[in-house]
Amino acid sequence: MKVNGLNKWINEWYEQHEEELNEYMHDVWAHPELGLFTKHAAEASYAFATTHGFPDAIISRAGEGVKTNTENPNAVIAEYGSGKPVIGIVGELDALPGLGNGDVPGKAPIAGPGHGCGHNLIAGAAMGAACALRYAMEKEGIKGTLRLVEAPGEEVGRGKALLAKDGVFSDMDLAIMWHPGPNEFSAEPQPGLCILAGSFEFRGKSAHAAGAPWAGRSALDAVQLMNMGCEFLREHVTKDCLLHYQITNGGGAPNIVPDYASVKYFCRAANNEHVKDLYERVVKCGEGAAHMTDTEFEPKLIFIIPYFYQNEPLYKYLHDISMEIPDVEYTEEDYEFARKLIEDYTGAATDKSNEELLPASKKTYEGMQERSTCTDAADMSYFCPTAHIHGGGSAAGSPGHHWTITACSGSPIGQKAAVRAGKVLAEGAFEAFGNQALIDECWAFQKTLNIPSYDEVYSIEIKDE
Ligand SMILES: [Zn+2]
Ligand SMILES: [Zn+2]
Structure with a gap:
């Protein structure tokens, strides 16, 4: 029997625990941490999971083998059940630098990082889904393995790659997750761009900039010439390519010829081949700049986000599940919050209706959507059919x-969207456990994608910054 489009136990779990779940999401929000340093978030997730049916949950230091309670915890993995199928519900824990703000309808900066990508909500959607699903699995004697993964570093592009190295996704039959956004909730696939991110260092010779500039070899000159080369390169790459850079070290003072300077690049393109080609040509610009300035050049590939192979049948399945689950019910206060926030941001009154500010979920399924940014959820798609449903949780605009x-x-707007998205994940996974035909269909589709091996995509050596 279903209640509100959900297995009755899933529904019951949410009825009993929604408030606690909101507190957990707010706790993660109030302690924003950068990618791979998600200590508080991992500990809060561990505490929630262990008190809600996952006594064997572990805090893992991703990439160094799965360990328990290490000094620098950064991911949480919790499991229930045994055997096949293995279904993964995946969350995120990390925040972004410089985006701290109050949970108020206006600009109220808080120094330091902030959840400006809403990953505390992803954490909550996945956590709620896993706890509710575990409860239902126990009540109904469901066979199979549920694995909750709270990943530590989407924004630094390495969280899931490190977990993949630990084998966290290797035996999964399906992996599902949700990401919030200032658009309507949709379970349609959305292709992203691939990234090869590089940190490029130049080493020259220091000198007094006025006293003996001829004795110096400026590492900053090299950075600038590399950037100049890349600006010219833009014209001669395919249209899907994007390049952004940040000078991470430009020397100490104008009157010192800097012997060290560095620049970071994100090379993006629509597929693994284009992005590799772009990265190699960026490296050539660096080599040329080093030649021109008589400096030494050290390129380091710091992370990869590979092509995301979207599993369309899995999205369609989750869309159908989501259609049964009631939309978020926003209150007048929620609409007022969204309105004030957008007005503060734009500096003008908005004529948007309540429904435009906080739109209902998308009711139609139109298949593959326009390209979005990128996510390391891509990594999971090399191991199993993966769906990354998205949208809702913040004001449109x-x-x-x-x-x-x-x-x-940090507000009820986000929390309500995360609760509903979590219900979609929980019910989707619950029904998938008893639906081998669905799993087979997703795998049959997966085989048509001709996915290269993960090792092949990661054949370039990744180094720490
Ligand atoms: Zn983001
Ligand atoms: Zn994000």
């Missing part, structure tokens, strides 16, 4: 990676 998202992610 908010830009991505923004303080308006931080504000909403």
Whole structure:
């Protein structure tokens, strides 16, 4: 019997625990931490999971083998049940630098990082889904393995790659997750871009900039010439390519010829081949700049986000599940919050209706959507059919990676969206456990994608910054 489009036990779990779950999401929000350093969030997740049916949950230091309670915890993995199928419900824990803001309807900066991508809500959607599903699995004697993964570093592009190295996704039959956003909730696939991110260092010779400039070899000159080369490169790459850079060290003072300077690049493109080609040509620009300035050049590939192979049948399945689950019911206060926030951000009154500010979920399924940014959920798609459903949880009109998202992610607007999205994940996974035909269909589709091996994609050596 279903209640509110959910197995009755899943529904019951949410009825009993929604408030606690909101507190957990707010706790993660109030302690924003950068990717791979998600200590508080991991501990809060561990505490929630262990008190809600996952006594064997572990805190893992991703990438160094799964360990318990290490000094620098950063991911949480919890499991229930045994045998096949193995279904993964995946969350995120990390925040973004410089995006701290109050949970108020306006700009109220808080120094330091903030949940400007709403990952505390992803954590809550996955946590709620896993706890509710575990409860239902026990009540109904469901066979199979549920694995909750709270991943530590989507924003630094390495969280899931490190977990993949630990084998966390290797035996999964399906992996599902949700990401919030200032658009309507949708379970349609959305392709992203691939990234190869590089940190490029130049070493020259220091000198007095006025006294003996001829004795110096400026590492900053090299950085600038590399950037100049890349600006010219832009014209001669395919249209899907994007390049962004940040000078991470430009020397100490104008009157010192800097013997060290560095620049970080994100090379993005629509597929693994284009992005590799782009990265190699960026490296050539660096080599050329080193030649011109008589400096030494050290390129380091710091992370990869590979092509995300979207499993369309899995999305369609989750869409159908989501259609049965009632939409979020926003209150007048929620609409007022969203309105004030957008007005504060734009500096003008908005003529948007309540429904435009906090839209209902998308009711139609139109298949593959326009390209979005990128996510390391891509990594999971090399191991099993993966769906990354998205949207809801912040006011329409908010830009991505923004303080308006931080504000909403600490408010009931974000929490309500995360609860509903979690219900979609929980019910989707619950029904999938008893639906081998669905799993077979997703795998049959997966085989048509001709996915290269993960090792092949990661054949370039990744180094720490
Ligand atoms: Zn983000
Ligand atoms: Zn994100």
